[in-house]
Amino acid sequence: MTxxxxxxxxxxxxxxxxxxVAVSDYSLTLEQGELVGLIGPNGAGKTTVFNLLSGVxxxxxxxxxxxxxxxxKFSPAQTARVGxxxxxxxxxxxxxxxxxxxxxxxxxxxxxxxFLNTIFHTKKFRQTEKEITQKAMEFAELMNLTELIHEPAKxxxxxxxxxxxxxxxxATNPKLLLLDEPAAGMNPQExxxxxxxxxxxxxxxxxxxxxxxxxxxxxxxxxxxxxxLNQGQLLAxxxxxxxxxxxxxxxxxxGSPKENPHAIC
Amino acid sequence: xxxxxxxxxxxxxxMFMVVFSLGIERTANDxxxxxxxxxxxxxxxxxxxxxxxxxxxxxxxxxPAFMAIGGYTTALLTFSMEKKPLFLxxxxxxxxxxxxxxxxxxxxGGCFAALVAQIVGxxxxxxxxxxxxxxxxxxxxxxxxxxNNANSITRGPLGxxxxxxxxxxxxxxxxxxxxxxxxxxxxxxxxxxxxxxxxEDSMAANSLGVDLFYTRNFALTVGAFFAGVAGGLxxxxxxxxxxxxxxxxxxxxxxVMVVVxxxxxxxxxxxxxxxxxxxxxxxxxxxxxxxxxxxxxIVISLVLILILIFKPSGMFGxxxxxxxxxxxxxxxxxxxK
Numbered sequence: 001m002t003x004x005x006x007x008x009x010x011x012x013x014x015x016x017x018x019x020x021v022a023v024s025d026y027s028l029t030l031e032q033g034e035l036v037g038l039i040g041p042n043g044a045g046k047t048t049v050f051n052l053l054s055g056v057x058x059x060x061x062x063x064x065x066x067x068x069x070x071x072x073k074f075s076p077a078q079t080a081r082v083g084x085x086x087x088x089x090x091x092x093x094x095x096x097x098x099x100x101x102x103x104x105x106x107x108x109x110x111x112x113x114x115f116l117n118t119i120f121h122t123k124k125f126r127q128t129e130k131e132i133t134q135k136a137m138e139f140a141e142l143m144n145l146t147e148l149i150h151e152p153a154k155x156x157x158x159x160x161x162x163x164x165x166x167x168x169x170x171a172t173n174p175k176l177l178l179l180d181e182p183a184a185g186m187n188p189q190e191x192x193x194x195x196x197x198x199x200x201x202x203x204x205x206x207x208x209x210x211x212x213x214x215x216x217x218x219x220x221x222x223x224x225x226x227x228x229l230n231q232g233q234l235l236a237x238x239x240x241x242x243x244x245x246x247x248x249x250x251x252x253x254x255g256s257p258k259e260n261p262h263a264i265c
Numbered sequence: 266x267x268x269x270x271x272x273x274x275x276x277x278x279x280m281f282m283v284v285f286s287l288g289i290e291r292t293a294n295d296x297x298x299x300x301x302x303x304x305x306x307x308x309x310x311x312x313x314x315x316x317x318x319x320x321x322x323x324x325x326x327x328x329p330a331f332m333a334i335g336g337y338t339t340a341l342l343t344f345s346m347e348k349k350p351l352f353l354x355x356x357x358x359x360x361x362x363x364x365x366x367x368x369x370x371x372x373x374g375g376c377f378a379a380l381v382a383q384i385v386g387x388x389x390x391x392x393x394x395x396x397x398x399x400x401x402x403x404x405x406x407x408x409x410x411x412x413n414n415a416n417s418i419t420r421g422p423l424g425x426x427x428x429x430x431x432x433x434x435x436x437x438x439x440x441x442x443x444x445x446x447x448x449x450x451x452x453x454x455x456x457x458x459x460x461x462x463x464x465e466d467s468m469a470a471n472s473l474g475v476d477l478f479y480t481r482n483f484a485l486t487v488g489a490f491f492a493g494v495a496g497g498l499x500x501x502x503x504x505x506x507x508x509x510x511x512x513x514x515x516x517x518x519x520x521v522m523v524v525v526x527x528x529x530x531x532x533x534x535x536x537x538x539x540x541x542x543x544x545x546x547x548x549x550x551x552x553x554x555x556x557x558x559x560x561x562x563i564v565i566s567l568v569l570i571l572i573l574i575f576k577p578s579g580m581f582g583x584x585x586x587x588x589x590x591x592x593x594x595x596x597x598x599x600x601x602k
Contacts, residue, residue, distance in 0.1 A: 053471075075471070094461065094470070107455065108473070119450055168473065
């Protein structure tokens with residue numbers, strides 16, 4: 001198989017909800033260190049792809065491989081363990097927990113599970129907790145959240161919540177980061193800031209990132225490669241320039257003049 | 266950055282418990298001692314249900330079932346050898362020579378309840394919310410029916426009576442400390458954070474690598490262990506265990522304590538357990554003297570309704586009060602009444 005060298009290799013992924021085909025024959029190859037965007041009109045199946053890749057939904061057919069390991073049937077927790085982290089389109093923070101605790105939860109799968117260590121307050125327990133706190137602080141700092149760490153997550157403004165979610169995802173120490181509309185609901189200034197942060201994570205940590213986004217300017221500036229989904233099907237892929245000039249993509253977004261002359265919105 | 270306050274508070278709690286239990290056992294009459302012991306058992310029950318219900322968000326009505334399992338196990342293990350042939354003539358052969366002192370019997374009772382919780386959890390924990398509540402209620406009823414009909418071991422509806430009165434204030438106080446300490450440790454560790462995360466948003470927790478089933482089952486098991494121990498203490502306090510004692514009303518009472526105290530707050534559970542047990546006892550003379558029975562229950566139900574309307578998160582919310590995790594301090598003055 002050719003999937004040996006790739007970080008993520010998706011082959012003919014299909015998801016059906018009853019009669020509705022949400023994603024059909026979706027394929028993707030990601031190399032280590034790439035930053036790829038996934039765009040498409042509403043209802044194109046972008047989030048479904050994310051849910052499939054992160055194990056939240058099970059595919060109807062098709063396979064995907066992560067570091068040449070078949071992870072198609074993995075649960076979300078298993079997927080997280082092999083190194084895929086994600087954020088959610090509609091933010092899913094642990095609202096009553098503090099920002100720091102939100103980030104700390106991400107360390108649970110690798111550290112701090114020992115019940116007896118916890119109860120007897122052993123040296124190992126103390127060390128692990130200290131380590132977790134330290135590392136969580138580092139991720140909070142990375143996302144500029146240092147002043148907010150003791151605030152309950154629900155009290156944060158929208159943009160900050162997004163950043164907590166990204167910090168939390170990064171804290172799982174992933175090899176691949178899936179960002180589901182990270183700029184949704186942000187003002188232009190926040191978006192620009194977010195763009196800088198994503199670039200920084202990408203460059204500094206050599207993180208592979210797959211990003212779903214509606215903000216075209218963000219995607220076009222950020223990504224090296226784009227995929228366009230429409231009605232569950234892969235419409236086009238290529239560099240941002242190629243995508244911008246592709247007639248099919250323009251048709252999907254704006255409608256063809258013949259069929260639907262007033263659909264420009 | 267972590268405060269040392271909880272540690273001081275733990276020391277204070279232990280010291281207070283030692284002085285309190287020694288003091289009260291010398292001075293108070295049997296009635297007071299019984300009330301104090303019941304209060305302690307209720308604290309154990311409320312705090313342990315809080316792990317299941319408050320930390321991991323599993324709305325379990327099955328707490329008395331685990332209590333019954335622990336209570337019956339402990340009772341059978343400590344049952345006096347002379348009375349066994351008389352009370353339980355049909356006891357299976359292998360059970361006849363089995364006899365343990367009180368403390369190991371309590372541990373075995375707790376562990377057996379925990380084991381049952383593990384097995385029940387495999388099937389029940391696939392459900393969520395109301396469905397889980399109904400399923401755990403079903404489990405409680407199953408346990409009651411089994412106890413009622415397994416005549417050879419449980420003597421059916423008669424229950425096991427004539428147990429020795431092992432439980433005293435010191436035993437209860439010791440277990441209260443152990444329960445509070447364990448649950449506190451769990452809450453402020455990676456385990457507890459993962460439970461709270463599962464409660465708040467299971468999908469997000471799962472995507473961060475938290476194993477939902479393991480976490481939930483663990484929360485149920487910890488709760489069941491302490492419920493089992495509480496059952497053993499309870500049985501040896503009133504010197505009898507009957508199937509009818511471990512009823513839905515009891516699970517209602519424990520849940521009221523957890524909800525009123527604040528789902529997820531250990532301080533809240535402790536405070537609510539103390540207030541409720543004492544309130545019921547305070548209403549008792551009133552009920553008996555004026556013949557208006559049930560006033561206590563009505564008042565408690567009213568309190569529950571009012572709390573749900575005006576402060577749905579309970580007295581202390583999900584957290585511990587600010588006088589820096591002063592849960593242990595909170596306990597001392599209230600318990601000293």
